[in-house]
Amino acid sequence: MPEVQSEPYPFRLDLAHAALLIIDMQRDFLEPGGFGAALGNDVSLLRRAIAPTRLVLDVARSARILVIHTREGHRPDLSDLPPAKKSRGRLKLGIGDHGPMGRILIHGEAGHDIIPELMPRPGEPVIDKPGKGAFYATDLDAILRNKDISQLIICGVTTEVCVNTTVREANDRGYECLVLEDCVASYFPEFQEMGLRMIKAQGGIFGWVGNSGNLIEAMAAR
Numbered sequence: 001m002p003e004v005q006s007e008p009y010p011f012r013l014d015l016a017h018a019a020l021l022i023i024d025m026q027r028d029f030l031e032p033g034g035f036g037a038a039l040g041n042d043v044s045l046l047r048r049a050i051a052p053t054r055l056v057l058d059v060a061r062s063a064r065i066l067v068i069h070t071r072e073g074h075r076p077d078l079s080d081l082p083p084a085k086k087s088r089g090r091l092k093l094g095i096g097d098h099g100p101m102g103r104i105l106i107h108g109e110a111g112h113d114i115i116p117e118l119m120p121r122p123g124e125p126v127i128d129k130p131g132k133g134a135f136y137a138t139d140l141d142a143i144l145r146n147k148d149i150s151q152l153i154i155c156g157v158t159t160e161v162c163v164n165t166t167v168r169e170a171n172d173r174g175y176e177c178l179v180l181e182d183c184v185a186s187y188f189p190e191f192q193e194m195g196l197r198m199i200k201a202q203g204g205i206f207g208w209v210g211n212s213g214n215l216i217e218a219m220a221a222r
């Protein structure tokens with residue numbers, strides 16, 4: 001079994017039972033005019049995760065590892081949007097409102113789509129999630145169990161919000177998570193650092209933290 005250099009100790013990658021999970025690499029978070037920008041954030045901080053994630057995606061596809069993408073978003077009639085989420089932030093431009101890339105975080109709108117650099121291929125499951133965690137109100141757990149997956153390699157945005165929430169949900173469900181630090185990103189440098197430290201502290205209380213180079217090296221050596 002290839003060992004991926006990571007913290008707090010090497011991650012033993014079981015390729016037959018591993019999936020790559022790419023979280024919410026959507027235009028609404030990574031491009032100007034979307035939800036991330038509406039929250040007052042500089043989206044350029046997230047874009048540094050694109051190139052390394054693309055490399056990992058290519059390697060996973062070549063190795064025939066299951067690739068799963070997620071998107072945060074809501075139905076056009078907003079019936080799956082909790083009023084508390086809709087009102088949060090007292091935003092001028094919030095979820096469901098009309099922005100430069102269509103209605104913000106709404107299924108079918110341009111901004112809700114995954115960025116072109118990481119566009120899913122046919123056959124790669126895309127999980128539409130109404131919450132921050134990818135397990136809440138989705139069929140992700142069923143898909144992973146049906147495909148006998150027990151390990152998740154995690155990329156995506158943002159580190160302290162949807163990535164951390166998903167890693168915690170996955171950990172409680174018995175999955176082993178390897179988070180690639182250069183393939184996840186935050187609008188806040190201090191949350192990037194602390195979001196990763198929270199995962200790997202206390203003997204890897206939620207999982208492991210490595211990087212794209214460690215993973216690609218381990219897979220090449222196998």
Ligand code: TIU
Binds near residue numbers: 024036072158
């Ligand atoms: N605002 C923020 O940092 N993130 C989100 O709202 N969603 C995700 O992290 N995907």
